Each structure stands twice: as C-alpha cells, then as structure tokens.
Amino acid sequence: MNAPRKQISKRALSLWRVHGGISTGISVLVAIAVIILTNLFSWPIWPSLVIGAVILLEMIFSIWLIPSIRWERIRYEVREQEIDYQYGLFIVKRTLIPMVRVQHVDTEQGPLLRKYRLATISISTAATVHKIPALDETEAENLRHSISSLARVAEDDV
C-alpha cells in the first residue's frame, strides 16, 4: 500500500510557525513574571534557568521542528470508494474511511486560517471525526463537494 499522494498547502507551515511563535510568546511572558518575582523576593536562581531552557526547547520544537515534521507527514487522497489519510508526528497513523460511512463534511476557518487562505476539513462518520488541517481554501471547498457527492451515492444504515 503506497502512501496517499496529496500534500497540504505549503502555507500551513507558516501558519503553524506563527502558532508556535504565539505559544512561545506566552511562555516568555510567564518567564518574565518569574524573573521579576525572583528579583523581588530574592528566590533561588535555578527555577529561572530551568524555565529559560524549557523556553528555548519550546522555541526549537514548536516553531521549527514540529511544523515541518507534521507537514511532511500529512498526506491524503480521496478516491471513489474511500478517503485515505495519513498523519502523525512521531507515530505515523494511517486511516481509511469508506465513502459509505461518511455522514457529513464540514470546513472551518478561524481568523488566522482565513488570513493564510486555509481551511480545515472535518469528515464525520457515525462514530468518528477525522480532521485534515490547513488545506488550501479552494482545495478544501472542492474536497467537501466531491466527498459529499460521493458519499451521497451510497446509502446504508449506520
């Protein structure tokens, strides 16, 4: 079984880096608060050092490493009978969703996603929801159309 062919938009990378930047920014604020408190109450210095190291790691992971690994991993393919989806960070996960099982398809777009003209598509079966994040806007729209028309053909209970 070959991996599914399609990859998500390259812009997803920049989006995730921005996300990583924001979360690192919040951690930096916390760290600043701790440093101020350390000065005020003359606490020992080592907690600040630990926090600094953690922030450095967070920066490397959340801005640089994780987005690129994740982007490289995500592959998908919509065939007539099924949706083939691969994702995961350190664990590769691969899921097959038969068209007949698809109940409905949603696309959603937050403010950041909209800025990058991206959208997240979620495919719901009776039991599960599968989200393909940060697809190109028009691609997501097309996908939604094609999946919902393909899914409508087959009628089956539950």
Added chain:
Amino acid sequence: MMSEPKRLHPISAVLNFAKGLKEAILPIVAIFFFNGNGGDGFLAWLPLILSGAFLLIILLAGFLKWLRFSYWIDEGELRIEHGLLFRKKRYIPLERIQSLDFSEGILHRPFQLVKVSIETAASSGLEAEAVLTAIKRVDAKELEKTIYEGKSEQSSFENDAEMPEENDRSLVYQMSTKDIILMAVTSGGAGVVISGVAVFLSQFTEFLPIEAIYEEVVDWLQFGIFIVGILAAFVLVIAYGVAVILTVLRFGNFSVFHDGDDLVITRGLLEKKQVTIPLNRIQGIRIDENLIRQPLGYATVSIISAGGSIKGGDEQQFKVLPFIKRKQIETVLTGILPQYALDVSPERPPKRSKLRYVIRCLWLPLLVSIAVSVFFWPLGLLSLLIIPALIGLGLLNYRDAGWNIREKQLMLSNRFITKQTYFVKKHRIQSCGYSMSIPEQRSRLSSIEVMVKTGAGKTRARCLYLDENDTKTIMKWFQT
C-alpha cells in the same frame, strides 16, 4: 389507539419528589447544619425554616411535574407535553423509536407499574429521548404494541414486507443463581465496596480524637497485629458478601429472549429492568475475560449496539451474557447472531514484538517505583517487587493478542488487564487504520485499530505490534 392525552400514575409525583430530593439533599443538609453560632430567636430557626421551605418546593415541584405531564399517540407520533413554567412539547415519530426499555423500582411493583424509557437513534449522551416515569404495566404493553404496529405499518408501506410474527418470544439464555454468585465473587465489585468502606471510614476520622486513639492503638498493636489481620479479613469477607448480595439483586432472574427482530434482556430482583436491543442495530460483539475469570474459563459477552443512550455508566444493559463458560458462548450466540463465527483461531504478533509488550506494561510503573525507592529509601525498594508481576502481565498481553479474518468478519483481541476480543463485520466498521512509531517502523511492526459505532460514541478495537504485512492484509481486506 390512544389518541387521548394520558397522564402518568400519581406515584410518579412521589418519584419526582424522591428524585428532586436526591439532587437537593446536599444543599439541604448544608443549610441545616451550617447554622453558624446558633444565634437566637428568629436566626436560630432560619435554617430549619429554609430547609423546610426547600422540601416543600421540591414536593410541590414533583406534584406539578406530574400534573403537567401528558402523553398520547396521534398521527403516527408519540407526543409528550410537559414543563412547569415553560410548556415543552416533544413529538417523536413512531418509526424513529428504536426501543422501549422497561424498568420497575421498589415503588413501582406494588402498583403494577413500570418506568418506560424511549430510545431513538438520536438519544445521545446521558438521557433517553423520553421517559415515562410510571405507567400501568398494561398501558405500557399497549404502548409497545401501538408503537410496534405503527412501525410495521410504516415499513409495509415502503416495501410490502410481511407482518412480523406476533410475540414469538423465545428464551435464549438464563443465568443460574450459582453463576450469579460466582460472577460476583470473581468480579472487581468487592474492591469497589472495600474502597467505599474506606472512604466512609475516612470521613469519620475528622470527628475522632485521633491523637488519643493513636497512643492506645500503638499499645494495642504490640500484641495485636494478629487481631488486625483477622479484622482485615473480616472486613474483606463482609465486603465480598455485600458485593455478592448486590450482584444477586441486580442480576437475579437474568434472562435473554429473542423476540422477532429484537433481543430482550430482563434482570433484577428488587428493581426489574428490561432492555430491548434491535438486532439490526448490532455493530459487533465483545468478549471480556478478566484475570480471575480467564483461568476458570469464564467470560463476559457484550453486544456493541448503535442505539440507546449511556445511562450513568450502566453498561450492563448491553451485557448479553454477563458470565458464561467460554466454550458455551458459541452455542448460545449462534441462535441469535448466526452471522458471526466465534471459534476462529487467531494469528499472533511476531516474536520480536514480545519485548515491546513487556516494555509497554513496565515503563511507567518502573519510573514510579524508582522515584518511590529514591524518596522512601530503604522501604521504598519494596515497590520494585511489582516488577516481575508486570513482566508477567506483559508476556500475557503478548500471548493474548491476535487477529483473524474470516470472510466479512474481523476478529481483534487485545489485553491490557482484561482481555478483550472484538468481532465485527466489515460493513459495520466506521474507519480502519494503523499506526507506526519510529522504532516500530525500524522493526517493521505496526498496530491496527478499527472504530465501531456504539450508542452515542465509538468503540475502538485494536491489536498491537503486528507484523507490517499482517496490518497490510487487514487494510487490504477492509478496502475491498
């Protein structure tokens, strides 16, 4: 046809009151006891007055709820109107109704009443779609009949199907009292009771003069380890006894019937419960074998059903064979679900995944016990004693994992503590996938998992660390 609006039996006012009381008991107790420094005159009476008023309101609400509740069947719909301040109407088309579940509490039985829970495919979450708190048993039977007729009318409209045979209820399985007692003894139920007792006792330590007692106890301990041991054994036996009695009350008269297109489970000595599972909603079968029961050759069989709601963790409603000899399962189930083949011999994960199974059980407890050993040096080392047990569990997990494909049926078995074996049909699987971590990739192992719909949610069946080729076989099987 019951097109006239009907009311519930008046006893449901009492039941409403009891239910309201159960929810409000904590605030009432709080008001009653936290009366501060006592105060004088009016203030001293305030808590009493307040809790009295509270009780009165609950009583009145229970009565009004009963007064304003009416139900009837009209135009192929079950219509329910209720509500104290806001009038609520709920119309449920008869053909949408999946099942009627009956239960009888202690208050129901003297008056020949039943509580009816109405389930539709949409009843998600905690509540049934509609609940008739108390109606006469004959009315419930009639309601069931009317709904049944309403449904078959609809279906004969669609495909001229022959009328389903009337009430050919046949007994499929019945539990003997011996089985029930054995089930109680081998379940974890006693553990729950023991921890309940412990929690109960820990509440009292606050009121006891611990310091003074402690001195006494230390003296007493000098000669009393033996007595403590006996006492502990005594508590254990009592807890087990309570657990057994509770189980007998809940599972007494447990029987499974095959009724047309439904499976009907009835059980309970004090409170009678009846659950209906439509056969066409069944998504799969699960067999559970816990560590005590497996060596004895006993197992629990549950049915994974798409209908019905999850009521407060009352999962027993779908346990069709709560306690049965592993060997008997086949013969009992072929009567109800002949399309499932249960006596398949599993394919096993390869030898090289054995170590992974052991590590999976071991790593977290090992970290914990190392930490414990460091912090509570020398005594903490005792925690390392669990390591051999965990290695044993890991090996057991390896031994009990397996998969099998037979025509359209997939079997996956997996153990963490309890061994779970799933049987599902291909057309009931919602999604199928595998996962591979980086080290697994290196040794060409992967874990398969399939999702099946259960009630409002999903059930995951899986098998870990299979040979890559086996996973691919399963994926291919699923694709075609």
